Amino acid sequence: MRVLLGVTGGIAAYKVALVVRRLKEDGHSVRVIPTESSLQFVGRATWEALTGEPARSGTFENVPSVEHIMLGQRADVVLIAPATANFLASMAAGEARDLLGNALLATTAPVVVAPAMHSEMWRNPATEANIATLVARGVHVxxxxxxxxxxxxxxxxxxxxxxxxxxxxxxxxGRMQIDTHAASAATREWGDLGDVRVVISAGGTREPIDAVRFLGNRSSGHQGFALAEAARERGADVTVVAANVSLPLGEGISRIDVETSSELADAVRSAASGADVVIMAAAVADFRPAESSAVKIKKDGHPRVLELVETEDILRSLIESKSSHQIMVGFAAETGDGAGSVLDHGRAKAVRKGADLLVVNPVGATVGFGNVPTAVTILDATGEVVGTSSGTKLVVAHAILDQVAARLPR
Structure with missing residues (x-):
């Protein structure tokens, strides 16, 4: 499991080094957030040496990775030890004065605090009131x-x-039904995609009809960009092939902008040649006009017939040419119809395509597209359900990457 360990400024901080060692020996992943005052007792280098992870204190030390949120979101359980009287007061007030305070506000994981202070401070009515407040909120003391x-x-x-x-x-x-066994820890590291090269397609392609018109779709690129941000948070080297996406990307993510399905195919193929993971989250047009005019087509009072031809099946071609170590992830945006449900069509596509994972999500005029909550079912190459997720697109992105991480060679 992933343990987020907050260390505050009490002399008992030295004892917590042995807590870290025990957790690591049991196979768990530990991130330490020391407060600035705690570094007067135990230095940052100690925590980093024991955990193999950064031990940052400030909210603005690693802004591109949004650590003040990510650390809280990714934790399975949080321990604050020692918890000083001052920090308990700040925690009870819901303050976000530093990285640890922010992470606590961002977590939904169980939180355990281990107070340590002089007896008079422990018995002080203010401390007693703060403890009562925290207990009422579900904090374990x-x-x-x-x-x-x-x-x-x-x-x-x-x-x-x-x-x-x-x-x-x-x-x-154990009470929260969190896996405390070392057997699963290998797939639950904070940086479980460290040095993994990930290529992600995002957005929707546009196929030109003439100089000003095109065939397109409603895809905004939000899910693909959320996958890119989540992969970067987890240590991956990320390249995004963006089809007509106006959203910004965080620092450290390579971006290739394209317009048509043909351009996207060329860009993804080139980037995928050195990738460990390819995630085809873009909505690629299934059809394009057989011919495209170099000038704007004028009205002339007569009906026009638009002849369409199928575009390349990019995912299929990537799967057919992939190396043995590569993981291919496809998306199936479905509406369901008289021939089957969203999941029925997704299962058929999973078997037909042969991707390692296929992410199935319902879409429509008001469902799935844009910066809105979403829900997905994740299938393997046989069409079996291996995971589900719902919520923000960043939450869903991490659920997809959990499945990817579990399939990476170790």
Missing amino acids: IEPAVGRLTGADSGPGRLPEPEDLVAALYAVA
Whole structure:
């Protein structure tokens, strides 16, 4: 599982290094977010060496990856240890003063806090009220141990021992039905697409009728661009072939703009030659005009017949020529009709195309297109359902990439 570990500015922070080691030994992926004050006790290099992951503190340290949101979204469980009185107050107030505060507001994962402070601070009515607020919101609180504190003081407020913190974390994860077994950890890294080369097509092609008119579709490119952003967040080297998309892309993503299905085919074929994963999210025209006029066609009072010819099946040609290590992902935007449902048509397409994964989604004049929530069913090459997802296009993008990551050679 993915553990997001927040370390705040108490001297007990040194104990948490052993928590990280135990979690890593058990096969879990850990990202540490230290607050700036905690770095007075344990340095950033320690957390990065133990986890093999960056240990950033500031909201603006890695803006292109939108880490202040992504870290919270991707976490399976969150542990704050030690949780100082000051941080508990900030957390109860819903403040987003730094990267850790932002990530907590962005997560829907179970949150566990392990308070550590002097006894007087622990018993202070303000701290007691903050703890009650957090508990009412569903936060799990590990009671402080009783024992030696800083200096000569003793009493309640001591951070529990590392093995007790890990046991409490596993207990919460178990109740929330989170997989705590190492067997699944290999496919659940924070950067599980590190150094993976991903090519994504996005948008909708336009096939010219004359100098000003074209045959097109409603695709906006939002899902393809969400896939690009999600893949970049997970460490991939991403190239997007964008067909008539006006949306911006984040830094670090290569972009190739095209217009027609023929241009898209050439661009994707060229980019795919060195790719590990190809995701055909673009809505490619099935037909194009047999002839296109170089000038605008004028009205003359007579009906006109537009002869259409089929365009190349780009996904099929990519599958037929792919290397053994490549993963091919196709999309099936379906409406359903008298011959079958959306899923029926999707299953038939999965078997016909032979892509490693086929993402099926219902579309229509008011469904699926644009920056709106969506729902998908993910099929394998035999047409069997291997996953479903619904929500924002970024949420769906991560669900698709979960399936991709699980199929990458290790």
